[in-house]
Amino acid sequence: MTRERFTSTGIGKLLTDGMALPILVVLALVVFFSFASDAFLTLRNLTGISGQASTLLLACLGATSVILMGSIDLSVGAMVLFVGAVTVKAINAFDLGIGALFVGLFTGTALGFGNGLIFAYGRIPSFVVTLGTLSVFTGAAWEILQGRALRYDSLIFEEMAIGQLIPRFPNIALIAILAWGLMVFLGFATRFGRYMYIIGGGEAVATTAGIPVRRYKIYAFMLSGMMAGLAGALAVARLGTAGPTLGQDLLLNTLAAIVVGGTSLSGGVGGVHRTLIGVLIIALLDNGLNLMGVNQYTQMMVKGGVVIGAVLVGQDRSKSTVMK
Amino acid sequence: MSKSFGGVPVLEDVDFSVSRNQVIGMVGENGAGKTTLFNIISGIVPADAGTMELRGGPFSPASYGEASALGVSRVFQEQALIPNIKVYENLLLSHEAAYARWGQLIDKTGMIATAQRVMDEAGLDIDVRLPTASYSFSKRQLIEIARACLIPTEVLGLHHPVVLLDEPTSALEKSDEEVFRRLINRLRDHSSIVLVSHRLTEVLELSDVIYVLKDGRLVATLDPDEADERILHGLMVGRAREADFYHESEQRAPDEAPFAFQVTGLSRSGQYQDMSLEVAAGEVVGFGGLLNSGKSEFGKGAAGIVPPDSGTVSLSGAAPERPVIRHLTPLGLGYVPAERLHEGLISGFSAAWNLSLAGGADTFATSMGLWQTQKEVKVTQEYIAALSIKARGPHDVCATLSGGNQQKVVLARWLCRDPRVLILDNPTRGVDAGAKEEIYKLIRGLSSKGVGILLITDDLLELIGLSNRIMVMQNGRITRVVEAPAHAKPSERELIEYMLSQAPPPMNAGVHHDMAAAS
Numbered sequence: 001m002t003r004e005r006f007t008s009t010g011i012g013k014l015l016t017d018g019m020a021l022p023i024l025v026v027l028a029l030v031v032f033f034s035f036a037s038d039a040f041l042t043l044r045n046l047t048g049i050s051g052q053a054s055t056l057l058l059a060c061l062g063a064t065s066v067i068l069m070g071s072i073d074l075s076v077g078a079m080v081l082f083v084g085a086v087t088v089k090a091i092n093a094f095d096l097g098i099g100a101l102f103v104g105l106f107t108g109t110a111l112g113f114g115n116g117l118i119f120a121y122g123r124i125p126s127f128v129v130t131l132g133t134l135s136v137f138t139g140a141a142w143e144i145l146q147g148r149a150l151r152y153d154s155l156i157f158e159e160m161a162i163g164q165l166i167p168r169f170p171n172i173a174l175i176a177i178l179a180w181g182l183m184v185f186l187g188f189a190t191r192f193g194r195y196m197y198i199i200g201g202g203e204a205v206a207t208t209a210g211i212p213v214r215r216y217k218i219y220a221f222m223l224s225g226m227m228a229g230l231a232g233a234l235a236v237a238r239l240g241t242a243g244p245t246l247g248q249d250l251l252l253n254t255l256a257a258i259v260v261g262g263t264s265l266s267g268g269v270g271g272v273h274r275t276l277i278g279v280l281i282i283a284l285l286d287n288g289l290n291l292m293g294v295n296q297y298t299q300m301m302v303k304g305g306v307v308i309g310a311v312l313v314g315q316d317r318s319k320s321t322v323m324k
Numbered sequence: 325m326s327k328s329f330g331g332v333p334v335l336e337d338v339d340f341s342v343s344r345n346q347v348i349g350m351v352g353e354n355g356a357g358k359t360t361l362f363n364i365i366s367g368i369v370p371a372d373a374g375t376m377e378l379r380g381g382p383f384s385p386a387s388y389g390e391a392s393a394l395g396v397s398r399v400f401q402e403q404a405l406i407p408n409i410k411v412y413e414n415l416l417l418s419h420e421a422a423y424a425r426w427g428q429l430i431d432k433t434g435m436i437a438t439a440q441r442v443m444d445e446a447g448l449d450i451d452v453r454l455p456t457a458s459y460s461f462s463k464r465q466l467i468e469i470a471r472a473c474l475i476p477t478e479v480l481g482l483h484h485p486v487v488l489l490d491e492p493t494s495a496l497e498k499s500d501e502e503v504f505r506r507l508i509n510r511l512r513d514h515s516s517i518v519l520v521s522h523r524l525t526e527v528l529e530l531s532d533v534i535y536v537l538k539d540g541r542l543v544a545t546l547d548p549d550e551a552d553e554r555i556l557h558g559l560m561v562g563r564a565r566e567a568d569f570y571h572e573s574e575q576r577a578p579d580e581a582p583f584a585f586q587v588t589g590l591s592r593s594g595q596y597q598d599m600s601l602e603v604a605a606g607e608v609v610g611f612g613g614l615l616n617s618g619k620s621e622f623g624k625g626a627a628g629i630v631p632p633d634s635g636t637v638s639l640s641g642a643a644p645e646r647p648v649i650r651h652l653t654p655l656g657l658g659y660v661p662a663e664r665l666h667e668g669l670i671s672g673f674s675a676a677w678n679l680s681l682a683g684g685a686d687t688f689a690t691s692m693g694l695w696q697t698q699k700e701v702k703v704t705q706e707y708i709a710a711l712s713i714k715a716r717g718p719h720d721v722c723a724t725l726s727g728g729n730q731q732k733v734v735l736a737r738w739l740c741r742d743p744r745v746l747i748l749d750n751p752t753r754g755v756d757a758g759a760k761e762e763i764y765k766l767i768r769g770l771s772s773k774g775v776g777i778l779l780i781t782d783d784l785l786e787l788i789g790l791s792n793r794i795m796v797m798q799n800g801r802i803t804r805v806v807e808a809p810a811h812a813k814p815s816e817r818e819l820i821e822y823m824l825s826q827a828p829p830p831m832n833a834g835v836h837h838d839m840a841a842a843s
């Protein structure tokens with residue numbers, strides 16, 4: 001979790017270092033909810049959780065790079081909604097089948113490119129840029145949907161998300177895990193990944209050493225858009241519809257999962273490998289509290305508390321290392 | 325009084341006193357410790373050893389706020405006036421409580437009257453009801469000086485405040501210099517003033533006593549009537565330079581053409597103007613000058629980090645279309661910044677991560693963009709051994725290394741890329757003597773391998789000892805080129821004279837003021 005430790009040795013250490021606490025939290029939640037609700041530890045429910053968590057994980061994958069780089073992308077949920085709406089429109093108009101997935105990927109990348117361009121060339125804080133585009137994308141999506149839920153009819157597209165190549169494990173979860181693996185590789189083993197850490201760790205150093213900071217900032221936002229696009233298309237495939245509330249909970253949930261996982265909002269510390277744990281924590285909380293019959297409002301309060309608590313605990317840990 | 329940063333002493337046993345209504349002149353070259361001394365007196369940093377007394381009582385302010393409440397105030401090199409509020413509001417900033425009427429309301433009329441009285445007393449023609457930004461940078465400087473000298477008496481009833489002036493005249497327009505002299509002469513009736521300035525004529529004229537600081541020590545106390553500029557120059561420098569320390573015997577005559585590095589007509593508005601020079605393979609070209617001479621800015625321009633407005637940069641005859649660093653590094657350029665912890669390295673990252681950190685010449689990424697972690701670790705291990713970097717291994721975090729070892733990591737970043745030209749900005753700042761010598765040896769070694777080096781430094785001995793040629797910069801221009809062959813090195817005194825001599829007029833004075841007002 002601390003700067004001192006995350007670079008200390010190879011990838012093996014990186015994967016485990018500082019992740020003990022978040023993993024313990026996951027285990028504790030599993031134990032707690034399995035006692036609290038009989039329905040929790042059933043195959044049916046676990047399949048359900050993996051489906052729900054997948055959209056969140058996909059949406060977080062690119063956004064983690066943005067946060068690692070020291071910026072923030074608030075428009076992830078809005079991009080999921082917009083891409084979802086566009087994908088349904090495209091399927092209905094052209095009968096694209098699986099090809100609709102590429103419509104989603106492309107649309108998302110284009111939205112992220114827009115975010116990145118405004119951020120890097122307009123020199124506007126990413127918080128402001130993506131808060132603005134959050135509203136723009138949401139409005140545009142509602143315009144497309146005309147405020148209603150749009151249905152489509154393409155079994156093969158639905159199958160991509162809810163089919164089970166591996167029994168009891170929906171395809172969307174398989175895709176999300178594969179995409180996660182790819183992103184972990186991107187983070188650890190490529191120039192792109194290294195530059196994300198460097199820009200987040202010290203942008204002035206990156207500039208002085210001749211790293212094309214602006215270009216990589218745009219790449220990061222494009223990646224965030226692309227993964228939001230994938231999440232949007234697959235969410236639509238899973239739900240069979242694109243409604244006005246699609247992606248609504250992702251604004252809080254993506255940031256919560258990334259931060260709870262242990263990527264620092266100040267940049268340079270963390271990584272997408274941790275985000276998986278954060279996603280599990282958020283998804284388990286959502287599911288478990290639902291099964292226990294806790295109402296929506298209380299759930300929101302609990303989740304907010306968990307996010308703040310995670311940062312508090314995280315800070316504490318890094319402080320203690322600095323002191324020693 | 326003593327102070328050291330990271331084990332490097334910047335002030336040693338400094339001992340002096342200021343009497344009432346006295347103007348003290350404080351002179352010394354860059355890095356002599358003047359600013360640190362001021363920082364201690366004004367409570368910004370604590371002293372490591374030593375005590376201070378104020379009006380007979382012990383004085384150890386914990387913060388600048390506490391120091392100023394006791395009547396010790398300071399005019400910083402950067403202006404502290406807020407441009408978008410009225411002059412009187414600035415003058416009485418943080419003293420509003422003294423003008424509170426009926427609870428929270430503020431007696432504006434009273435404030436204006438006090439402020440105007442202060443300005444009149446200082447002999448300044450200022451209407452305090454106008455916005456501060458409506459006065460020029462130069463005038464605002466005068467307002468700030470008067471505020472520091474007179475407001476403590478006026479508002480807090482503190483008699484004889486102590487005012488520290490840090491280079492107050494460097495930004496003054498010619499027409500205001502006379503006003504400044506009159507102002508100081510008026511103010512000395514009310515306060516004690518410590519004046520730090522590179523303008524020696526001014527110090528000689530205004531001070532009652534002159535102290536000379538050199539390498540953190542107070543080396544002389546002079547009566548201005550018996551001193552002149554030449555004497556001051558000699559006292560400010562005059563250290564023994566050990567040729568061995570700088571490996572002067574290894575200094576070699578630079579190769580004949582072609583040049584390793586060439587800049588032509590490099591200019592950037594408000595910073596440096598029309599810089600043209602050539603560096604031969606194996607040559608060390610030094611850049612000396614005062615802090616505002618533009619030498620560091622030129623270094624950043626020549627390296628393409630802050631791209632110049634106009635001009636070209638070429639390495640071995642090849643000039644990229646635009647001189648930006650990521651097009652220059654593939655041609656063999658490396659740059660080591662002065663601000664090591666801000667721009668040089670990321671202290672939370674490991675030595676290996678910092679060594680591999682450079683764009684343009686990405687020696688640790690394949691053409692597919694894959695990162696070669698093993699190569700990175702191996703190369704770092706090699707350089708830890710070659711430069712005797714005191715680290716446990718490539719994964720050691722740079723925050724745990726000393727300044728000298730951190731600097732070696734930054735140097736290794738470029739060395740492993742086989743540079744042809746290195747631009748070094750104060751490469752030994754904050755580095756202990758042992759590491760310093762190792763870095764000098766390294767520079768010599770590079771030069772004998774034919775690397776052209778641009779050495780920008782505030783350390784005069786280093787400048788003289790290492791350079792083949794020395795460019796003296798003043799106000800963004802090269803005003804003198806001094807040859808420095810191994811057998812005929814110029815003296816420090818000669819160089820400091822060139823640096824302090826009557827400079828050409830500041831360039832783009834207007835631009836400078838606008839920038840200051842905007843910031």
